[in-house]
Amino acid sequence: MKNSPSIDEQIEIFRKMHVVRQLEEKLGALHKEGKTRGPIHRCDGQEAIGVAATAMLDDTDYVMSTHRGHAHYIGKGLDVYPVVAEIFGRETGSCAGRAGHMLVADASKGMIGGNAIVGASIPAATGAALSNQVLGRDAVSMCIFGDGAAQTGICHEAMNMAALWKLPIVFVLEHNQFGLTVDTDMQSPIDDLSIRAAGYGMPSEIVDGNDPVAVYRAVGAMVERARRGEGPGMVEAKTYRLEGFSTSDMGGYQKDEDIAAWKARDPLKIAFDQLKAEVGEDKLKTIEAEAVAEVEAAFEKALSDPFPEFELFDASAAYSEVV
Amino acid sequence: MALMRYAEALNAALREEMTRDPSVFLFGEDIGRYGGVFKVTRGLQEEFGFNRVRDTPISEQAMTAMAVTAAMTGTRPVLEIMYADFMPLTLDALVNQASIYEYIWNGQVKMPFVLRTQGGGGAGAAAQHSKSLDSMVAHIPGIKVVAPSTPADAKGLLKSAIRDDQPVVFLEHKLLYNMRGEVPEGDDVLVPLGAASLAREGTDVSIFATSRMVHESLKAAEALAEKGISAEVIDLRSLKPLDLNAIKKSIAKTNNAVVVNEGWNFCGYAAEISATIMDHCFDDLDAPVARVTMPDMPIPYSEPLEMAVLPNAEKIVAASLQTLA
Numbered sequence: 001m002k003n004s005p006s007i008d009e010q011i012e013i014f015r016k017m018h019v020v021r022q023l024e025e026k027l028g029a030l031h032k033e034g035k036t037r038g039p040i041h042r043c044d045g046q047e048a049i050g051v052a053a054t055a056m057l058d059d060t061d062y063v064m065s066t067h068r069g070h071a072h073y074i075g076k077g078l079d080v081y082p083v084v085a086e087i088f089g090r091e092t093g094s095c096a097g098r099a100g101h102m103l104v105a106d107a108s109k110g111m112i113g114g115n116a117i118v119g120a121s122i123p124a125a126t127g128a129a130l131s132n133q134v135l136g137r138d139a140v141s142m143c144i145f146g147d148g149a150a151q152t153g154i155c156h157e158a159m160n161m162a163a164l165w166k167l168p169i170v171f172v173l174e175h176n177q178f179g180l181t182v183d184t185d186m187q188s189p190i191d192d193l194s195i196r197a198a199g200y201g202m203p204s205e206i207v208d209g210n211d212p213v214a215v216y217r218a219v220g221a222m223v224e225r226a227r228r229g230e231g232p233g234m235v236e237a238k239t240y241r242l243e244g245f246s247t248s249d250m251g252g253y254q255k256d257e258d259i260a261a262w263k264a265r266d267p268l269k270i271a272f273d274q275l276k277a278e279v280g281e282d283k284l285k286t287i288e289a290e291a292v293a294e295v296e297a298a299f300e301k302a303l304s305d306p307f308p309e310f311e312l313f314d315a316s317a318a319y320s321e322v323v
Numbered sequence: 324m325a326l327m328r329y330a331e332a333l334n335a336a337l338r339e340e341m342t343r344d345p346s347v348f349l350f351g352e353d354i355g356r357y358g359g360v361f362k363v364t365r366g367l368q369e370e371f372g373f374n375r376v377r378d379t380p381i382s383e384q385a386m387t388a389m390a391v392t393a394a395m396t397g398t399r400p401v402l403e404i405m406y407a408d409f410m411p412l413t414l415d416a417l418v419n420q421a422s423i424y425e426y427i428w429n430g431q432v433k434m435p436f437v438l439r440t441q442g443g444g445g446a447g448a449a450a451q452h453s454k455s456l457d458s459m460v461a462h463i464p465g466i467k468v469v470a471p472s473t474p475a476d477a478k479g480l481l482k483s484a485i486r487d488d489q490p491v492v493f494l495e496h497k498l499l500y501n502m503r504g505e506v507p508e509g510d511d512v513l514v515p516l517g518a519a520s521l522a523r524e525g526t527d528v529s530i531f532a533t534s535r536m537v538h539e540s541l542k543a544a545e546a547l548a549e550k551g552i553s554a555e556v557i558d559l560r561s562l563k564p565l566d567l568n569a570i571k572k573s574i575a576k577t578n579n580a581v582v583v584n585e586g587w588n589f590c591g592y593a594a595e596i597s598a599t600i601m602d603h604c605f606d607d608l609d610a611p612v613a614r615v616t617m618p619d620m621p622i623p624y625s626e627p628l629e630m631a632v633l634p635n636a637e638k639i640v641a642a643s644l645q646t647l648a
Binding site: 096098099105108112113125126132154164165318319320 | 396419
């Protein structure tokens with residue numbers, strides 16, 4: 001993975017990271033105006049992980065995400081417009097307005113789901129990897145989960161089986177320091193949660209989660225290994241959740257100095273610095289402006305789209321004949 | 324027709340479906356080398372190999388969640404959960420995962436998996452290995468629930484469940500595995516999901532029963548016949564989707580209903596059937612619907628205590644007589 005990502009891949013990662021940041025900021029602004037519905041879990045500051053970790057995957061590879069999945073959705077190739085339309089409950093949304101921002105899926109892109117039960121994406125991705133192994137496909141499965149999810153019992157069950165059966169799966173631990181308001185040292189006696197991988201005989205690597213190139217290389221190596229049939233691996237990407245748990249978070253528990261320190265290491269700045277010599281600042285600024293314009297257009301279009309019509313779901317009816 | 328035990332009929336269904344469709348695979352505790360603690364999967368690992376018949380660690384939560392996503396990514400998993408009492412461990416996967424995606428993802432995925440388990444009392448297995456939690460799973464929209472009472476239905480319903488594109492919880496009964504019965508031959512002999520079966524015709528009272536309680540109800544019907552009462556026994560067998568027409572038709576004829584289920588009484592499966600009858604058959608009823616169920620308490624171990632809580636033919640006779648009084 002030494003020569004990867006290529007410059008073209010890095011540019012695409014840079015572009016998608018800006019799409020995600022603009023999406024998050026726009027949602028934050030509309031929330032303040034009372035124009036969003038339900039809690040929205042922004043991933044500002046975590047864009048490098050979701051976008052770079054998924055950048056080397058094909059549409060036939062599966063990704064299972066979390067309740068904070070916007071960077072994963074865009075990283076896995078979903079257009080921003082149907083994602084925005086879904087967030088606003090429109091008929092044109094990725095799931096016709098039935099899912100909402102935490103549960104977005106696009107099966108044609110291998111994105112099978114945000115998941116708002118913390119920890120549930122871990123066995124979910126493991127099950128898709130099992131399916132790939134049973135059928136002899138060379139596709140891999142990726143689980144993106146957080147430090148909160150790492151504390152669930154189901155995490156142990158799933159990782160044990162993944163390693164036992166050498167399933168083609170990569171576990172990407174997006175360590176953003178918080179499970180809702182509870183910070184990491186109140187959740188676990190250890191700082192580096194990926195040392196647990198050794199307990200399953202699984203390789204692991206710790207990377208700077210705000211550095212997209214580092215994330216890409218570490219995850220890419222694990223993806224190649226899994227695809228070769230050598231079993232699962234884990235990458236722990238250290239990052240920081242800049243914007244609170246959700247739009248309903250009243251704050252007050254994140255230290256100002258921590259926020260300032262992590263803002264100084266904004267992944268968007270790091271991505272810019274990694275590319276500016278090769279690509280030139282002007283071109284990067286153009287790409288950034290285009291990403292912003294794409295998101296603006298997506299909001300404009302989505303917000304004028306129609307709402308879906310309600311229909312009962314006959315497929316889950318209790319009686320075998322229509323009553 | 325071939326004479327088979329209930330467990331052998333299930334085994335035949337699994338073998339036939341695995342032979343027919345390479346995307347069908349099995350996983351569960353002790354199901355491979357040992358052939359399952361109730362021997363339902365006997366010989367299948369030898370025949371199909373570890374890739375398709377996997378022994379698992381004791382991890383019901385993750386196994387069930389894995390069945391859900393394995394199903395949505397191209398396979399047809401059949402998962403064995405050894406005892407229905409362990410079903411609470413599977414609930415996030417059923418309630419928050421399996422039941423939602425077909426709808427909320429607007430038809431992007433199918434979910435063809437079967438969760439086989441067995442429940443029921445009468446074997447001295449005590450409070451954590453004897454329960455019937457039918458209503459707990461039947462409560463969840465998007466999950467089908469099936470409970471065969473005969474070897475023929477065991478085979479035909481399991482084959483239909485495996486071929487179905489929605490999640491199916493398949494409830495077996497530990498006291499039925501050795502029951503013998505005639506099973507139609509042929510790979511494509513299916514019993515459709517969503518259809519009840521008429522176990523005995525009658526005209527005075529309708530007894531709606533599930534799983535092993537069908538046999539207790541048939542014994543009760545014999546005893547009632549000796550008293551000059553003609554009882555009809557309907558085997559609900561597809562707990563959900565429920566064959567409402569079969570219920571309506573029977574009550575229109577008998578005007579009396581008794582519901583028998585081994586689950587707890589309060590908020591139980593029999594309570595739902597009773598409410599369904601109230602909703603749809605009220606004008607045809609001559610008396611309130613009677614329920615014969617498990618009292619709302621833990622299942623005791625000692626034999627006379629366990630026998631005291633289990634529904635049985637005697638209690639069904641008493642409930643039927645009270646309904647007709």
